[in-house]
Amino acid sequence: MRLALSLLLPVVGVAIGVWLGFALPGQVPNAYVKYLGVALLAAFDSALGGLRAGLEDTYDPVVFFSGFLTNTVLAGLLTYVGDRLGVELYLAAVIVFGARIFNNIAIVRRILIGRLRRAR
Secondary structure, three states: OHHHHHHHHHHHHHHHHHHHHHHOOOOOOHHHHHHHHHHHHHHHHHHHHHHHHHHOOOOOHHHHHHHHHHHHHHHHHHHHHHHHHOOOOHHHHHHHHHHHHHHHHHHHHHHHHHHHHHHO
16 A cells, blocks of 8 residues: 555656646746756656665655755756857756666666565
8 A cells, every 4th residue: 555655646746747737827938948858857867766765665865855956956057057168068967867767767667566576
């Protein structure tokens, strides 16, 4: 039951966020699109890392929040410096966060499949 609830809460949160994104009027200015994209990738990476740590019983809220802030600030600074230099440095953050997201998804999937197999 605890596993089902821990998996259901993030799904509900994402569903509410997507619904609010479509329901509320608004537009992100073109100058901030790269920053928002990198920030969302950093947040998603941190959320999946937290889910992975929770499933591995190694979750530490201090590590989670410090990693979230550090990743987001570093990615934003990288994007800003790249904009100032005229170089697309944000792509480095996109590649790193993308690789980490897929790695975390694969590990979470293996953990869940292992638990399902043991439950049978």
